[in-house]
Amino acid sequence: MKGTLVVYRDPEELADRFADQLMEWIAESSGKRFDLAISGGSTPNLLFAALASKYAGSKNWSQTHFWWVDERMVPADDPESNFGVAWKMLLSKINIPAQNIHRIKGECNPYQEASGYASQIREEVAMKDGWPRFDLILLGIGDDGHTASIFPNQMELIYNEHICEVATHPASHQQRVTLTGITLNSAARICFLVTGSNKSERLSEIWLGQEKGQCLPAYHIHPVGGELLWITDQQASQLITIL
Numbered sequence: 403m404k405g406t407l408v409v410y411r412d413p414e415e416l417a418d419r420f421a422d423q424l425m426e427w428i429a430e431s432s433g434k435r436f437d438l439a440i441s442g443g444s445t446p447n448l449l450f451a452a453l454a455s456k457y458a459g460s461k462n463w464s465q466t467h468f469w470w471v472d473e474r475m476v477p478a479d480d481p482e483s484n485f486g487v488a489w490k491m492l493l494s495k496i497n498i499p500a501q502n503i504h505r506i507k508g509e510c511n512p513y514q515e516a517s518g519y520a521s522q523i524r525e526e527v528a529m530k531d532g533w534p535r536f537d538l539i540l541l542g543i544g545d546d547g548h549t550a551s552i553f554p555n556q557m558e559l560i561y562n563e564h565i566c567e568v569a570t571h572p573a574s575h576q577q578r579v580t581l582t583g584i585t586l587n588s589a590a591r592i593c594f595l596v597t598g599s600n601k602s603e604r605l606s607e608i609w610l611g612q613e614k615g616q617c618l619p620a621y622h623i624h625p626v627g628g629e630l631l632w633i634t635d636q637q638a639s640q641l642i643t644i645l
């Protein structure tokens with residue numbers, strides 16, 4: 403599996419150290435806009451808390467543009483909303499201009515919103531070879547090996563020709579808008595944030611390139627012309643680091 407594995411002691415150390423790394427990358431872009439796409443789920447929450455507590459007043463936020471990798475099609479005040487969680491835990495606590503926040507409107511029609519969000523990305527994010535090149539995309543891995551809202555039963559979203567598409571959660575049938583695989587793989591840098599022993603099997607299947615791993619959406623995500631980092635804790639990487 404391509405990429406670099408980084409192992410921290412636990413989720414708390416990962417959040418604290420990766421918050422510093424993220425702010426360094428933003429600072430390195432020396433004043434140019436930094437387009438960051440974030441995922442939902444629970445893993446990013448510790449990172450959000452670390453960023454809010456350590457960097458609330460940073461001047462870096464004025465150049466940082468937040469986008470979402472995917473969104474559940476629910477109103478922003480729904481506990482399921484990826485934007486809602488990021489707003490509560492981070493965005494409402496930092497000094498960031500409102501126009502730098504580009505949420506997927508979960509309260510709208512999914513198909514119209516997928517099209518509108520793609521247009522906004524095309525207008526604002528630097529393009530390379532016809533695809534948006536996010537400076538950094540933060541991804542997670544579900545227990546089933548999904549990433550973004552690309553689920554194992556919707557692998558066609560990996561090579562879909564649109565910037566984003568409507569997806570459906572296989573169990574809850576909840577509709578989502580998600581960036582597609584080619585969009586993800588067009589990023590300058592992708593970091594998978596993976597913590598907890600419940601992710602260790604999926605991570606090792608993917609990292610070791612096992613047959614089971616090759617059937618998982620996350621296995622097919624690696625930037626074509628960029629950097630891939632697996633930011634993990636000891637529990638999640640326990641089946642890799644013993645080798």
Ligand code: 6PG
Pocket residue numbers: 441442443444445446471472473474484541542543544545548549550551
């Ligand atoms: C979502 C996320 C999803 C998430 C994984 C991991 O909207 O749910 O984008 O892809 O990253 O499911 O979720 P946890 O961090 O909760 O394990």
